[in-house]
Amino acid sequence: xxxxxxxxxxxxxxAFSFGQDDKYQSREEDxxxxxxxxxxxxxxxxxxIKHYKNEFFDFKxxxxxxxxxxxxxxxxxxxxxxxxxxxxxxxxDEPDFPRQNVGKIDKHCILKHEKKGQIEAFVYEEPVYGSxxxxxxxxxxxxxxxxxxxxxxxxxxxxxxxxxxYSNTPLINEDGDLQMEACLFIQDRTxxxxxxxxxxxxxxxxxxxxxxxxxxLWRDSDDDGLTDIVEAKFHTDPNNPDTDSDGIPDNLDMxxxxxxxxxxxxxxxxxVLNEDERLRFSxxxxxxxxxxxxxxxPSYATDTTPTLMIVSDDPNLLAxxxxxxxxxxxxxxxxxxxxxxxxxxxxxxRITPLFKADNMDDTFVFSMSSTKGSVWESGYYATRxxxxxxxxxxxxxxx
Numbered sequence: 105x106x107x108x109x110x111x112x113x114x115x116x117x118x119a120f121s122f123g124q125d126d127k128y129q130s131r132e133e134d135x136x137x138x139x140x141x142x143x144x145x146x147x148x149x150x151x152x153i154k155h156y157k158n159e160f161f162d163f164k165x166x167x168x169x170x171x172x173x174x175x176x177x178x179x180x181x182x183x184x185x186x187x188x189x190x191x192x193x194x195x196x197d198e199p200d201f202p203r204q205n206v207g208k209i210d211k212h213c214i215l216k217h218e219k220k221g222q223i224e225a226f227v228y229e230e231p232v233y234g235s236x237x238x239x240x241x242x243x244x245x246x247x248x249x250x251x252x253x254x255x256x257x258x259x260x261x262x263x264x265x266x267x268x269x270y271s272n273t274p275l276i277n278e279d280g281d282l283q284m285e286a287c288l289f290i291q292d293r294t295x296x297x298x299x300x301x302x303x304x305x306x307x308x309x310x311x312x313x314x315x316x317x318x319x320x321l322w323r324d325s326d327d328d329g330l331t332d333i334v335e336a337k338f339h340t341d342p343n344n345p346d347t348d349s350d351g352i353p354d355n356l357d358m359x360x361x362x363x364x365x366x367x368x369x370x371x372x373x374x375x376v377l378n379e380d381e382r383l384r385f386s387x388x389x390x391x392x393x394x395x396x397x398x399x400x401x402p403s404y405a406t407d408t409t410p411t412l413m414i415v416s417d418d419p420n421l422l423a424x425x426x427x428x429x430x431x432x433x434x435x436x437x438x439x440x441x442x443x444x445x446x447x448x449x450x451x452x453x454r455i456t457p458l459f460k461a462d463n464m465d466d467t468f469v470f471s472m473s474s475t476k477g478s479v480w481e482s483g484y485y486a487t488r489x490x491x492x493x494x495x496x497x498x499x500x501x502x503x
Contacts, residue, residue: 127464128461128464128467128469128483128485128498129461129462129469130459130460130462130469131462132459132460133456133469133471136456136457136459137456142454142475143439143440143444144293145293145444145445145446145447146293146443146444146445147291147292147293147445148264148290148291148445150290150306153288153290153306153309154306154308154309156264156288156309158259158265158314159258160257160258160320160332160336161257161314161315161317161320162314162315162317163265163286163312163314164313165312165313166285166312166313167311169271169273169285169310169311169312169313170268170270170271170272170273171310171311172266172268172287172305172310173270174305176270179212179214179215179269181214182212185201185212188201189201206226206243206249207243207249207252207254208252208254209226209228209230209243209254213228213229213230213238214226214227214228215227215228215229215240215267215269216267216269216275216284217275218276219248220274220276220280222246222247222248223244223245223246223276223280224245224248224249225243225244225245225275225276225282226242226243227240227241227242227243227267227269227275227282227284227316228240228241228242228243229241229261233337233410233411233450237260237261237263238260238261239256239257239258239259239260240256240257240259240267241254241255241257242254242255242257242282242316243255244282244318244321253322255321255322255331255333256331256333256334257316257321257333258333258334258337260446262289262291262303263289263291263445263446264288264289265287265288265289265312265314266286266287266288266289267284267285267314268284268285268286268287271284271285273285273313277315280318281315281316281317281318282315282316282318283314283315283316284313284314284316285311285312285314286312286313286314287305287306287309287310287312288305288306288309288310288312289303289304289305290303290304290305290306291446301447320332320333321333325342325343326341326342326344326345326354327345328345328346328353328354328355329353329354329355329356330354335354337450338354338361338411338432339361339432339434339438340354340360340361341354347360347361348361348363349363350363352404355405356404356405357404357405357430358402358403358404358405358409358425358426358427358430358431359422359424359426359431359433360430361432361433361434362423362433363423364422364423365419365423366399366423367419367420367423368396368488368493369458369468369486370420370421370423370424371394371395371396371493372394372420372468372484372486372493372495373420373421373424373455374398374400374424374425374426375394375493376472376484376495377424377426377428377429377431378400378428379428380394380495382394382495383495383496383497384494384496384497385496385497391494391496393489393491393493394492394493394495395491395493396488396492396493400424400427401425402425403426403427405430409429409430410428410429411429411430411431411432412429412430412431412432412450412452412453413431413432413433413450413452414431414432414434414453414454414455415433415434415435415436415439415452415454416433416435416436416455417436417437418455418457420457420458421433421455421457432450452474452475453472453473453474453475454472454473454474454475455470455471455472456470456471456472457470458470461485464487466487466488466489467485467486467487467488468485468486468487468488469483469484469485469486470483470484470486471483471484472484479501479502480500480501480502481499481501482497482499482500483497483498483500484496484498485498
């Protein structure tokens, strides 16, 4: 009996559901969900890999190259720290290794570092804009490391380019630009728990030299504080410093693509997206009504603001003023008309419109769920009273 119960618990572990309230039913919502189709990513095919061109950087084939080595996981610095830690542990000591930086970047994140005259540069990995995987960045100094500039390359390792930090090719070329040996990878559609992904080396696509042209790295055509590479990721206009013409430049705007008139329903979406403390998360707990004329003051993005993507054409939702995360809204038409070669262009949510609850006056229901990585979904109700919105959670599911 004990073994049977243990097995039953293990089978139940992958999915958790709590707080579900069956009284919040909506035929409108059921019909919407039945007809909803989400466009999943379609990885590059082998033929597309053979003809792959990067939008911003050039690469060429070279004869003398370092073959890809899947046994090399650690950079030389990471490897040296690991070996020192193991020596301490084997002696029974507690290792204490203070963080070491180059510029503002932890050495653990640096893939390749080089000095050439007054130029000092390195390529490093760092999580970018909420993406599950770290992106490739370039740090560049023209005064021997006294000051640094940091630029996002728009690349993520193996998608499809993989840069080899272990090759002998010099990082800084004769023009002062940066170069790294690279190869190309093919991704399959399998996405495991927590967004784990699977790749295979495109065997005929090893032996490439990738060049990071500095003028391309720092190009900001509209001088809005976002490089053209970042604007491509955000789907903003690289030639317009204020894509949605709301008076807030794109680099500061938490909702840079749409400026829509606010509605009462906008307040409901804002409360959930901004994780408002006035929401009711369980019955019997204290909560507050959110005024029907609530105005959310603008928040401003920084270089470290998490960024996510939501696909919607609901004007009530497009009008939100986010305070926690920068939100890139794409309409379903925009989303369907562009290629989706990777699963994490930007981490995202799916949010339904507000639907009238069956047999309940002035009450709406909607849900929010993940579109990338681990699967979760939350349901909400919103009841309109003369004094404000009563908003709470109806269910939560996580797998």
